[in-house]
Amino acid sequence: MTKAAKTIRKIAGREPIAAAIVLGSGLSDIGALLEDKITIPYSEMKGFPGGGVSGHGRDLLIGQMGGKRVAVLTGRQHYYEHGNAAAMRPALEALSELGAETLLLTNSAGSVDQRFQPGDLMLIADHINYAGMNPLIGEPTDRRFVNMVNCYDLDLRAKATKLAQRFDYALGEGIYFWYSGPSFETVAEIQMAMRLGANAVGMSTAPEVILGRFLGMRVWACSSITNMGAGLSSENISHEHTKLMAVQGAEKLKKLIPALVEEL
Template identity: 45%
Template sequence: MIQEAAEFVRSRGFDGRFDAAFVLGTGLGPLVDEVGDAVSLAYADIPHFPKSGVSGHAGKLVAGTLEGKRVLLFQGRAHYYETGDAGAMRLPVAFVQALGVPVFVATNAAGSVRADIRPGSLVAINDHLNLSGANPLLRDHTEGRFVSLTDAYDPDLRQVLQRAAKKSGIALPEGVYAWLSGPSFETPAEIRMVQTLGGDLVGMSTVPEVILARYYGLKVAAISVVTNLAAGIEGASPSHQETKDTAAEASEKFKTLIRSFVAELSHV
């Protein structure tokens, strides 16, 4: 399936070498507007590709040039809560490896469990808490399933992100991302649990992709756009519309950071 998808995409203009692949979270798809010489395919047209039916996820694969580098952009993802399968993104991540892309960057819209990390902030993820009870490598019978997640978020890429943020004048704190399954938002009690466990952010994606990317030997970075305060923080009661609206408001800052990051990739 992986090779079939890769060969199909190559035959549609997605050939040559890519420097990085990005999965774009809720409301972050407009990054594709920055890409030159773009070619695109709907996920629905790619053999075996998972579909995303969530508002704010266009469901397209885009390739092109950004800051002189070749990039691959996934406009949206399939979520565990849509499919019931924590490995729903396995084929796309394996596909990135099959195309020879060395760097995998996951992005998401996230809630902040800290009052000092406000909506509109960007945060570089430095670790995660898997609180979903699921794992994308369940039922994998290879030795590779015992993948180490120490430094899953590559220290060198995190340094590149910090250099890019500094050059762009963007504050970029680091934080721990807690994955809960969704689709319902977290309860205030669950947010207090995340705080107690050392989490800074909470969301419904990304962690399965990171586990899979490490399984396939990719270097990983991840960025959250904070779209809301989590439930119970200053009386917050999150909504999907708030998530989309705040992601749209932060999109220019997000685009600036990604452009600067891509420009710095040659220094990894």
């Protein structure tokens, strides 16, 4: 067992974790939904995210949600912070060791499809790894050859769609385009993403999906749409704007995620 997993077990107890939840930019308030919450700063666990980005939390939360014991990562590290696509591997490995069989991912993303407007959610059906990096580069075992067909779990996607209907808001599916960042995409790059079949662009998530499948987890992911891509509207694209607009998506995710956890 990793040192991080041992630290978590020592602080939070030995009861298994049913799911791991990763929160994206401006979405850390979702962690407030946990009951009987235990807070562990990332700094206390070997390999957990370091400095981070504004709009992301820096704590691991463990508690009850939807009748299940879950772990919530209130922030993530991104490839653009250090050039390491495997930055989230130690955290996800530790939570897998503690029993998490399901990985629920969230992010803030820009839309390149008029069907998805700022404030909407987009259920991720697949992704395009435009960044070209992979968190399993250097993995010495044959486990590195991960099958990515239906890497976004079909059953979890179907359940989320039904739950969104219950809450009376749209939850369309789309393709997520992973762009490394940290600069935003150019107008030409957005046009390319559209031609390649993408529906939203963002700077995270894809590496965690690969890691989740590598660890044998069921993976689900959802984008909170914060802006239209470069050249598709007159709005000024910035990280501050992303954090501000993510609040609208967070309100919807506060209903959707606990209900989905309850269905696990």
